[in-house]
Amino acid sequence: MTTLALFCKVVDNFGDIGICYRLARQLVAEHQITVTLWVDDLASFKRLCPEIVVDCDWQQVDGIYVIHWRDQNEKYTPNDVADIVIEFFGCEIPPSYIEAMKTRKPVWINLEGLSAEDWVEGCHGLPSPQNGGLTKYFFYPGFTEKTGGLLMETGLLQQRDQFQHNPFSTTDFLEQLGVTSVEMSGIRVSLFCYYDAPVLELFHAWQVNGAVVTCLVPEGVAREQIEAFLERPAVAGTSMTRGKLTVRVIPFLPQADYDKLLWSCDFNFVRGEDSFVRAQWAGRPFVWHIYAQDKDLHLVKLKAFLERTSVRSQHLTDLTLAWNRANDKPVDWGTCWQRVERENSKIALMSPAWLESLVSHGDLATNLLKVALSITHQNRDTQPN
Ligand code: TRH
Numbered sequence: 381m382t383t384l385a386l387f388c389k390v391v392d393n394f395g396d397i398g399i400c401y402r403l404a405r406q407l408v409a410e411h412q413i414t415v416t417l418w419v420d421d422l423a424s425f426k427r428l429c430p431e432i433v434v435d436c437d438w439q440q441v442d443g444i445y446v447i448h449w450r451d452q453n454e455k456y457t458p459n460d461v462a463d464i465v466i467e468f469f470g471c472e473i474p475p476s477y478i479e480a481m482k483t484r485k486p487v488w489i490n491l492e493g494l495s496a497e498d499w500v501e502g503c504h505g506l507p508s509p510q511n512g513g514l515t516k517y518f519f520y521p522g523f524t525e526k527t528g529g530l531l532m533e534t535g536l537l538q539q540r541d542q543f544q545h546n547p548f549s550t551t552d553f554l555e556q557l558g559v560t561s562v563e564m565s566g567i568r569v570s571l572f573c574y575y576d577a578p579v580l581e582l583f584h585a586w587q588v589n590g591a592v593v594t595c596l597v598p599e600g601v602a603r604e605q606i607e608a609f610l611e612r613p614a615v616a617g618t619s620m621t622r623g624k625l626t627v628r629v630i631p632f633l634p635q636a637d638y639d640k641l642l643w644s645c646d647f648n649f650v651r652g653e654d655s656f657v658r659a660q661w662a663g664r665p666f667v668w669h670i671y672a673q674d675k676d677l678h679l680v681k682l683k684a685f686l687e688r689t690s691v692r693s694q695h696l697t698d699l700t701l702a703w704n705r706a707n708d709k710p711v712d713w714g715t716c717w718q719r720v721e722r723e724n725s726k727i728a729l730m731s732p733a734w735l736e737s738l739v740s741h742g743d744l745a746t747n748l749l750k751v752a753l754s755i756t757h758q759n760r761d762t763q764p765n
Pocket of ligand 1: 391394395397427493631634635651652654655671
């Protein structure tokens, strides 16, 4: 039985643990790997996975061994080291664990963040020699065959199709979230963005322009702006209709249910990395709020994606750039939204070809294990007899 240790530091928000939890689950369920997930913030983890017990050093969830990673100074022996060691986003593995790795010589991989930029292909798989005869390899997720691909569970698109082709699945799911049948009959939009997105500007446009919109916002998202619209605390169950817009706060969902939300909506606003990928698998038009970086580096990343995707709509691009405040020009939100709204079904029709190309590069978990296996063989071949 192959063992794998996945080290996750929650820098902020939910993406770090969201990605690691998803990867760990797939490695256990589909590849029979024994996975230990080391994570420093169980409270964030619990938001995505309610079974997590926050005050617990060691627990098992979905077949994953979860260790509350509190201490960099703990002592480890070579027996503690897994066959494959993954550090997420260059987080620092405890020094004593690395010391033990020098004896055990596992496959060591740094799993990086997602980008559609060209340079990713050149860096994916690069080795980086370390002290003590260890080598760390860089693994980059991505959108092309020369990258590590994207996280996607086997059967995900079939599950999505089953859900989307059965109208009761959507109504049952939304009903459980407190959405009324009147609200369901409007254009359904899910909203997941950072606090500084131009939410109130778009809400104003939805109130007065175009078709009736129901905007579903998980609790905690863009809280200040949602409360300004609602004029009361944005707790799950609260809703407000103004003009053509209803805003409803729904509970922050367990990770598996978040997919169902994306599948249930006509249009999704997503952010960061994991929800951005899930919106693509959902096959519905979406706008991505990218995680801001110094010197506007994120805008380069954003434009690289907009150029890479084959779902091409100038109106959707305009809305995405406006949502990320990428241009200095004033935005006419009403016109911007209505143009996308009119094209929504045409945009959705472009997604199967894009998804097909993504699927053809293989899923990230499988690609990661292939890389690990080839490094193991390479190490075996180069070791003296
Ligand atoms: O939360 P994010 O902004 O996360 C990240 C981190 O900030 C990270 O440091 C940064 O590197 C990265 O963005 C770019 O967005 P993301 O990646 O979409 O992660 C959100 C996770 O939360 C994802 O797994 C989906 C999940 N989620 C739920 O499970 N339920 C919900 O109701 C919602 C709204 C999200």
